[in-house]
Amino acid sequence: MADLRTSIGKLELANPVMTASGTFGYGTEFADFVDLDRLGGVIVKGTTLHHREGNPYPRMAETPSGMLNAVGLQNKGVEYFCEQIYPTIKDYKTNMIVNVSGSAIEDYVATAERINALEAIPAIELNISCPNVKQGGMAFGVTAKGAAEVVSAVRKVYDKTLIVKLSPNVTDITEIARAAESAGADSVSLINTLLGMAIDAERRCPILSTVTGGMSGPAVKPIALRMVWQVAKAVQIPVVGLGGITNATDAIEFLLAGASAIEVGTANFMDPAVTGKIVDGINDYLDRHGFASVRDIIGALEI
Amino acid sequence: MKKYILDLTIRQTVAIGKQCVLLRLTADEQLPEMFPGQFVEVRVDHTPSVMLRRPISIHYYNKETNELGLLVQLVGDGTRWMATLKEGDMLNLVLPLGNGFTLPEDPSVRPLLIGGGVGVAPLLYLGMKLKEMGITPTFLLGSRTENELMQVQEFEKVGPVYITTENGAVGEQGYVTQHSVLTREQFSQVYTCGPKPMMVAVARWAKAADVPCEVSLENKMACGVGACLCCVEDTKEGNVCVCKEGPVFSIEKLSWQI
Ligand SMILES: Cc1cc2nc3c(=O)[nH]c(=O)nc-3n(C[C@H](O)[C@H](O)[C@H](O)COP(=O)(O)OP(=O)(O)OC[C@H]3O[C@@H](n4cnc5c(N)ncnc54)[C@H](O)[C@@H]3O)c2cc1C
Ligand SMILES: Cc1cc2nc3c(=O)[nH]c(=O)nc-3n(C[C@H](O)[C@H](O)[C@H](O)COP(=O)(O)O)c2cc1C
Ligand code: FES
Numbered sequence: 001m002a003d004l005r006t007s008i009g010k011l012e013l014a015n016p017v018m019t020a021s022g023t024f025g026y027g028t029e030f031a032d033f034v035d036l037d038r039l040g041g042v043i044v045k046g047t048t049l050h051h052r053e054g055n056p057y058p059r060m061a062e063t064p065s066g067m068l069n070a071v072g073l074q075n076k077g078v079e080y081f082c083e084q085i086y087p088t089i090k091d092y093k094t095n096m097i098v099n100v101s102g103s104a105i106e107d108y109v110a111t112a113e114r115i116n117a118l119e120a121i122p123a124i125e126l127n128i129s130c131p132n133v134k135q136g137g138m139a140f141g142v143t144a145k146g147a148a149e150v151v152s153a154v155r156k157v158y159d160k161t162l163i164v165k166l167s168p169n170v171t172d173i174t175e176i177a178r179a180a181e182s183a184g185a186d187s188v189s190l191i192n193t194l195l196g197m198a199i200d201a202e203r204r205c206p207i208l209s210t211v212t213g214g215m216s217g218p219a220v221k222p223i224a225l226r227m228v229w230q231v232a233k234a235v236q237i238p239v240v241g242l243g244g245i246t247n248a249t250d251a252i253e254f255l256l257a258g259a260s261a262i263e264v265g266t267a268n269f270m271d272p273a274v275t276g277k278i279v280d281g282i283n284d285y286l287d288r289h290g291f292a293s294v295r296d297i298i299g300a301l302e303i
Numbered sequence: 304m305k306k307y308i309l310d311l312t313i314r315q316t317v318a319i320g321k322q323c324v325l326l327r328l329t330a331d332e333q334l335p336e337m338f339p340g341q342f343v344e345v346r347v348d349h350t351p352s353v354m355l356r357r358p359i360s361i362h363y364y365n366k367e368t369n370e371l372g373l374l375v376q377l378v379g380d381g382t383r384w385m386a387t388l389k390e391g392d393m394l395n396l397v398l399p400l401g402n403g404f405t406l407p408e409d410p411s412v413r414p415l416l417i418g419g420g421v422g423v424a425p426l427l428y429l430g431m432k433l434k435e436m437g438i439t440p441t442f443l444l445g446s447r448t449e450n451e452l453m454q455v456q457e458f459e460k461v462g463p464v465y466i467t468t469e470n471g472a473v474g475e476q477g478y479v480t481q482h483s484v485l486t487r488e489q490f491s492q493v494y495t496c497g498p499k500p501m502m503v504a505v506a507r508w509a510k511a512a513d514v515p516c517e518v519s520l521e522n523k524m525a526c527g528v529g530a531c532l533c534c535v536e537d538t539k540e541g542n543v544c545v546c547k548e549g550p551v552f553s554i555e556k557l558s559w560q561i
Contacts, residue, residue: 025530029547032306053541060525060533065351067525071532074542217354269355269526270346272397273308 002286003293004279006040006260008238009186011123011161013040013095013261016294017251017279020242020265021046021099021125021165022071023216026085027092033272038279040261041095043125044085047115048100049107051077061198061207066217066244067266068196070210073101073130078111082118090120099165101127104134105153113157123161126154126185129169129192141167141192144179155184163240166190166231173227174234181235189240189263190231191224217266218244225257232258232299246274248281255282258299306397306528307335313392314370319453323421324386325362326373328394334371337364339429340403340519340551343373344527346395347381356397357381358524358546360425360496362454374453376421400527401550404429404494404517410437415490415514417479417505419445419497423453425519429494430461441465441490445479445501448472480504490514496521506554507561516554520545 004015018041024030027042036042054074061068075081081098089096098115102108108126115121128141128150140146151164164180166173168191177188193214198207206212224243232239241259245251246267254262267274282294291297311328319325344356362372377383388394404425407414414433416426423444430440440462446452449472458464465484466474475482479501485508495505496519509516522545525533529547536545537558543549554561 023526023531025526025528029526029528029530033308054532054535057535057537057542058523059535060523060531062353062355065354067355069525069531069533074532074535266354266525269531271308272526272528 002283002291004283006294006298008123008163008240008261009161011095011186014038015040015279016255016259016261016282017275018043018095018097018240018261018263019268019275020263021127022069023265023268026089027094027096028088030268030272034276037093039094039275041097042092043097043099043263044089045075046073046099046101046127047075047078047081047111048073048102049078049111051075051080056209058207058209059213061213063196063198063215063217064219066215066219068198068208068213068215069193070208070213072210078114082114086118086120090118095122096120097123097125097163099125099127101130103130105150108150109153109157112154116158116160121160123163124158125163125165125189126151127165127192129165129167139167139169141176142170144175147176148179148183151180151183151185161186163187163189165192167192168223168227168243169195174230177231177235181237185237187238187240187260188231188235189242191220191227191243194220194223216243218246220244221250225253228254228259229257229301245278246270248278248285251278251282252285252297255294255297256299256301258301260298304399305335306400308395308397309334310393310395311371313388313390313394315390316386316388319374320450322451323374323376323453325454326375326385326388326394328371328373329369334364334369335399337361337371337399338403339406339432340425341399341401342425342550343371343396343398344400344524345373345381345385347384348395349384350380353381353384355525356527357385358400358521358527360519361399361428362424363428363431374421374424397527401546402548404519404551405553406432406436407438407492412438412492413441413488413490414438414492414494415441415443417443417445417493417495417497419479419501420451421453422495422497422501422519423458425496426494427454427457427461430458434461439463441484441488443467443479443482443484445497478504480508493517495519503559503561506559510554510561517551518554518557519550520552521550
């Protein structure tokens with residue numbers, strides 16, 4: 001049995017396997033399939049300051065080895081999370097991490113501040129890929145300036161582990177990663193979904209109500225892996241890798257590319273028990289290759 | 304209800320007409336309790352075009368023979384693959400999912416079960432459960448032509464069956480909502496599953512006739528367990544997950560224009 005412990009800054013994880021926001025609910029939806037306490041962390045649904053209804057149905061389109069979603073951050077708002085959800089998840093031993101979203105800096109700040117007060121939430125993942133209403137719909141995460149602004153504003157009110165989730169829909173993701181690092185992020189996670197589109201040729205109309213949506217699943221893995229490798233070289237802070245991970249080998253590839261931990265998203269839909277299997281598979285790999293600790297393979301890519 | 308991921312064995316794959324198959328599944332262990340209107344998520348593992356599981360209703364579950372039946376209409380790669388399964392093949396399922404139909408508390412209730420196309424699937428199990436409870440279900444099955452009618456003999460074992468076909472080849476000609484049984488007899492509960500336009504028409508009729516009505520929706524799903532929010536239906540309480548809060552809804556809850 002290898003030592004699977006890893007860390008994201010001061011946040012200690014029992015192993016590198018976490019779940020990706022928006023794909024695992026609040027964790028409890030999967031409790032019949034995986035022992036949540038065996039996971040390094042559970043990143044819960046995107047939470048915003050106010051209640052959001054999300055986008056109209058249809059919100060999902062399947063694509064070869066992938067899917068597009070346009071859920072649009074449906075959630076009941078941070079107050080509801082604190083009052084109704086938090087009591088049901090706070091006693092899990094795993095790291096329960098909240099994914100924080102917003103469309104204005106003030107909203108991100110207010111949401112992060114509210115969650116800072118929750119004892120059993122040791123970290124937030126700041127999703128800077130949603131459109132910034134004030135800047136005319138452009139995401140904070142697509143410019144270094146926007147990213148730096150929102151991260152430094154949140155950093156002022158949030159004193160636990162701050163992970164910043166990066167959008168892949170940019171020219172140079174390392175530039176955004178460095179901006180987040182300079183603004184005080186403890187870690188960056190990547191990638192969020194890639195902007196895509198699906199058309200129903202028979203009906204000559206888009207499949208998603210929003211026309212475009214975010215792509216995820218095995219098809220995006222090579223892109224995610226490349227970006228994680230680039231960012232891991234560009235920043236000093238730990239990197240969390242995700243995008244298309246469906247098994248332990250995929251997870252190990254991200255660790256080798258420089259990720260200190262990984263997240264599993266869309267794969268939970270194919271096999272709701274996959275996260276537990278990935279934990280076991282990483283352990284088997286380490287034993288098989290004679291590594292005492294998972295830390296030995298983080299960034300160990302030989303070029 | 305606890306959910307399971309199980310590998311089931313195919314006992315038999317039976318062709319039903321040209322477009323459907325009945326998968327008869329079993330397992331070494333006793334299968335968990337399942338209720339009418341609940342569904343399973345089928346893993347289809349052979350082609351990149353099908354990554355997500357496919358939701359399929361529970362057509363019947365027989366505790367004594369430990370057999371689960373799925374009635375599958377072949378519409379795309381996933382369902383066509385299911386039809387190629389042979390005796391002894393394994394199928395990976397997540398089950399049981401969703402809420403299921405509300406079973407009546409009053410034994411004197413007169414339920415009408417209206418199905419269209421492959422939407423008849425969950426109504427067989429519902430009818431069987433009602434019969435077990437001492438309630439006789441009446442079935443009203445609709446299809447375009449005689450070729451799409453499915454499992455009529457199975458339904459006849461459970462209760463009286465009325466049929467409409469659009470071409471008039473079997474039963475009365477027209478849509479289910481035009482069948483004379485609706486005016487001849489009094490029903491106190493309606494359950495329906497089928498194409499959306501049919502369910503909307505049934506809901507409209509039930510509302511006008513002041514009969515409580517439950518519909519089973521077939522929104523596209525990704526996770527099937529209420530985690531991803533892809534399958535939502537617009538209701539009077541906002542967007543709710545069909546896979547978890549449904550697939551069965553009282554028409555009172557939906558924001559359909561009826
Ligand atoms: C709760 C629930 C219960 C269901 N029960 C049954 C059942 O008992 N028997 C059965 O045969 N089918 C049932 N369905 C529908 C079934 O899930 C789809 O037909 C199936 O997923 C299609 O997969 P495919 O890969 O063969 O086709 P795809 O390639 O995915 O699709 C082929 C065509 O079918 C359409 N389609 C796909 N999914 C749906 C859907 N959910 N509703 C309407 N059209 C769709 C697509 O738009 C496309 O035009 C149910 C769906 C739900 C949500
Ligand atoms: C249905 C769905 C909902 C998502 N919701 C969120 C969200 O609320 N916040 C967020 O940061 N990312 C969200 N994501 C993105 C995932 O967390 C992840 O970054 C992406 O899916 C890539 O990983 P994967 O290929 O393993 O799924 C969502 C993805 C999916 C498929
Ligand atoms: S399919 Fe994921 S919430 Fe219903």
